[in-house]
Amino acid sequence: MTAAKTQHAASTDHGGACRPAMAGVVAVPPYAGGYVALDWLEHAPGFVACLVGPDLVFTHANDAYKRLVGREDLVGLPFRVALPEVAEQGVLPLLKSALETGERVVQCARPVRLAVDGGASQLRYVDFIAQPIPRFDGEECGALLILGSDVTMETVSERDLQFSLTHDVLTGLPNHALFRDRLEHALRRAARAQRPLQVAALHLDLFKRVNALVGRQGGERILREVAGRIERAAGPDVTVARDSGDKFLLLLEGEQQPNAAARIQDVVRAVAEPFEHKDHSVYVTCCVGGAAFPLSGQTADSLLLAADRALACAEEAGAGTQRWDDTLPDDAGIARLRLGFALREALAGDGLSVYYQPRVDLVTGEICAVEASVRLDKADEALSSATLNGVAEECGLSAELGAWVLRAAAAQAAQWRAMGFTSLRVAVNLSARQFAMSDLEDVIVRALAEADMPATCLDLGLTENVVMEDMNRVVDCLLALRHLGIRLCLDDFGTGSSSLINLQRLPVDLLKVDGSFLRRVPDEDGAAAIVDAIVSMGHSLGMRVIANGVARENQCEFLARHMCDEVQGDFVSKPLPADAMTGLLQTGAGLAPRLLRFNRTQPTLLLVDDETSIVSSLKRLLRGDGYRILTANSGSDGLKILAEHTVDVIVSDQRMPEMTGVEFLRTVRQLYPDTVRIVLSGFTELQTVTDAVNAGAIYKFLTKPWDDEQLRSHIQEAVAYGAMANENRLLTLEVRTANQKLAAVNRQLELGLARQQSEIERGEISLDIVHEALDNVPVPVLASDDLGMIVLANRAASELFAGREQVLGCDIRQLFPGMPDRLPEGELFSFEHRADGKRFTAEVRPMGSGSQSRGWLIAINGVETD
Incomplete structure (x- = not known):
């Protein structure tokens, strides 16, 4: 519900009369709409609680309020019983004053000492508002709404503010800025005195899972305990800082590296001791990467980077591992880093190009699709698309790079369509990071719309490892893309970790055999058998099969004889820039007839x-x-x-x-x-x-x-x-081809039926929700079809007409004899009705203006007894 709708609902009584909404207040009416308001209160910013009656009994408190006061079981308890320590701090008189006078009470930055962490108290400053809520007939009902926002940080002393700028609020340890300042001073002392110095980066293993197990508050408590254990194990002469999240930094001065390593090992053992959480123990381990001055670096930046490199090596080795860095990055690492910089600049400017490699149909011999891959224009050497994609993944640019390739390929495909190549498809591969984006569908639709290219001309490629991470989410995402008309291709099949059960669930149209399987085909029987089995399996699942990495004619002949559908590789053509690919399309290049599936050539x-x-x-x-x-x-x-x-x-x-x-x-x-x-x-x-x-x-x-x-x-x-x-x-191939097409049609039907079934289930759930919502509306509501038969009556309507044997199925004029014989089409009208000692006004509204429904909706207002 939008804010505007919520405000309107909050300021309208059940009779339809509107009152001006009070600033900062959301009234909670005693009918079904109140549940919506309570849901709004639950997600409102700040701390919100609702109390009723002279004893100020809690009827609602959002999670933020419960965390603020440190108690979960507030609902049903009087304020004095639930929060006696708060009541004694002058809050209760303020609430009662608001209740007695009917006036709102506001106090800014009111100090309140609250109990947290099982008994320890903490002084907090909150903006306090107490607002009485009137009944809808104008009388006070004794309900109060309490709104507050935490302004502790705005009201603390200058000393505390300065401390918060240099220290971590949760653990009280120095933060990264203060640690870096101390490290720079320590480096100057170490250089003057020629003393050793070590920096260590400590990272907790799998702490996200631990945090999910114990909850946010439990995770914060464990982090505070970890910080204390590190300080105690490291000793008073070691600077310990919290860098961010579950990462800590240590600075050791005057210790030789073996002694420093031993002390850090004590820290690792101390962290690994069990933590008590509720009725069970929780175990946390850590990895540590260390760097020594001057071998690993002579500046704060170089030492911190060296410690991070060593930490990465420790995490690769396994939980609870310590590793030390004693070398500078190798030339390959530096070159890859520079390549990442160049790629970032190319994305920001105009330094990238898209190359296209054709795919040829083994039945027609014609180019049926082209696969797009990215190239860096100003590279010192020819770099493969796989190398650039790998660098982009390391630099966090894979989503941005993939979106750029998609836009460029869509624009080029639109140009080819304008030249008459309307059946040509363009294939673009998605990276793991792209596929994980929540707005992937919007990005694709926007790129196609900008290029004025239909979705039916696009193939999207995904690797096995990408689609096997979260199968339910993957299937939903692929079905949404497929519903747009996009064909989906599972790339490099056979090299990932997919299972046949998962493959059967995936709504993919194309299966691409990895080129590594073709290197020994057809020379080795084992390799040939594997490729033949993959082709047969893909066809049985209704997929077209593409062979990637075809380099020789005999490989092409083998694939044609064994029912492969398309081939791609250097035998057909290397990847080409757009202009060269256009020339290849214009010449009508393809495969010789003797290489096709149904070849009847010269003996x-x-x-x-x-x-x-x-x-x-x-x-x-x-x-x-x-x-x-x-x-x-x-x-x-x-x-x-x-x-x-x-x-x-x-x-x-x-x-x-x-x-x-x-x-x-x-x-x-x-x-x-x-x-x-x-x-x-x-x-x-x-x-x-x-x-x-x-x-x-x-x-x-x-x-x-x-x-x-x-x-x-x-x-x-x-x-x-x-x-x-x-x-x-050839006859056998024709039969197998027909069976393949039949399997593809069956798969299309299965996927379509599965989608329809899903939509039906969602529709049924939505319909149940609507029915239940209408049933709980206190206003009598009926609905009739376009012939005037009653097809729906909520609980209030059934109670109103309880004297009748049956409401559903009867004619609308049997219930309302005074209704006109001919209902005006498309018009809203009302009439008064008197029967069985009751009189009321019925408002009749036509249905179908925004949906496919037909008929009339009747809402009954102002029911009175004679």
């Missing part, structure tokens, strides 16, 4: 023989038969050609150096089982050939010298055999 023959004259003769013989002919002079050369080209039929000599024809064809059968393999040799070697035929390594054995027509006939038969196998393969 290809591979002739392998160590005698070049034989190879030349065979080429002359077969040249006119319409074959694409490749040649090799050894088995190893033949394997190299097979790695780069798809071959239908192989004709190989038997006796060749390095490996025989049968050995060569045995290897081919393992790597390329779809080829038809023929041996052509002048040496019979019957047993070897028979074994090879029986093992399926060769299709036929032909002898030299050959009969030209007979050889051509055998090769035509082999090509036809291979073509039939290829047709069977």
Whole structure:
């Protein structure tokens, strides 16, 4: 409820008459609207309590007030019983005076000593307001509203104010500013006297979880105890400061490093002792990073940075660890730091560019999408997008950098659409920090609107580790993005920590196979099997599968045969600047037909023989038969050609150096089982050939010298055999493609039904809330449909018409015989009604002006008994 609505509700009685709202006061009327007011009081700034009756009994107190007075169980207790020590400090007479006179009592910066921390008292200064609240009929009901704000800091002495500027308020330890001042003085003394000096940074392990366990007050108590333990264990000659949150700083003078390390270890052990909280023990550990003068640095800044570096190493090593820094940052760290500075300046200016790498559809062979990646224009060397994204993450710039890439890519996509490339999609990867932003959807919608680009042209990429952190939140966020029309891609699949159960829940459209799986494809059976399994799994879940990092033609052929949908990598194109990518789109670049899933291309023959004259003769013989002919002079050369080209039929000599024809064809059968393999040799070697035929390594054995027509006939038969196998393969691919599309449609339906079900459940909950709210409204309310049938009656209306057997379902004119036969459309009107000894005014309001509802809403006012 807005402030304006709250004020209006607070100043209107149940009869509709309005009173001027009193300044600083929110009245609590005795009807359902009061619950809204109480909710407002609960979240009001300052300390708020409401008391009723001559004994001033608490009826409400917000959390801030309870924390101020140090007591939770106030409601139901008289003021004198609940807070006797406050009542004795002159507060109770002020309240009673306000009650008796009806005048507001205001006192600024009133001192009140309050009990906190289980009995210890503390002097606080508050602005005090006591305001009587009248009944709505004008009589006093004895209710008081107490408003106060803590102005202790504004009224403390100059000495206390100065102390608060140099010390931590919670622990009383020096703060960072005072510690730094003392460190600079200590460094000058150490330099003059040539004495050692150490600085240590101490950080509590997992303290956020501890704080969540014990609560805010419990966490503050533990921090105070930690501060005391550090001071006692370190000794009186060590400066201990609270840096921020759960981090502390120590300054040790005159100690050699081994002694300082031993003393700090005493601190670590002291912190690790159990803390008592309610009925159980709480354990807190800490990590410490130390730096020594002059080895780690000779200035306050360098020593504090060195201590933080050592602390980071200690935290990586595990809880309760101590590490010392004794070296300056390495060159790589300095270079990365400078790169972060350059990236920040490039973001602020105009020093970044977006490159685009195409993705090609393995069915059509055309460029179907481009993936955007960022480049730093003025870098000394070519830097990958992954390097820049990593630096941005370290510098806290990943969200800003990602938003910049999204805007730039959307603007470029709009230009391509204007050039006629309307089906082209642009893919942008989201970082972990971007995905964690609460306004991610707004950022994306704003970027698309600025570029005038439809959401249906955008693919968003997310890594497995990003989407697996909070599955329920992730699914809700992805569904919201998907509802906009954006396609979602799970990047680098197989390298993260996702489970198949979670993968099934994710509403993603695209699954991108990581390039590390493709390096050994198709040469190694294990790698090929993994890629094939990922493709099959993605299709079974209704996703399109993209292979990233495709570098060779045979990888592309393998992926096409195994139903992969799209390929991306250097084999297609390296990432290009926008102008070069535009040129590539305009030339219609894509994949050759032989590399596509449903390729029906010219039959290809591979002739392998160590005698070049034989190879030349065979080429002359077969040249006119319409074959694409490749040649090799050894088995190893033949394997190299097979790695780069798809071959239908192989004709190989038997006796060749390095490996025989049968050995060569045995290897081919393992790597390329779809080829038809023929041996052509002048040496019979019957047993070897028979074994090879029986093992399926060769299709036929032909002898030299050959009969030209007979050889051509055998090769035509082999090509036809291979073509039939290829047709069977294509039919299988077509069936699998149809099944894939069906699975995708089913997934779309499942996600749509899940969203509709969620919306229905939310709608039902909202409807229940509305019904309950109407039921608790003290004014009788009824609703009818557009035909005049009563479809809703709240509790007050049911009580008003208790003499009737049934209200719901009856005609509106049966309840109100005096109502006009024809209700004026779209108009508000009222009429008076008298029946069963009661008279009242009914206000009739048409419904449907702001919704799809139809009918009439009847509110009954001023019910009186004759």
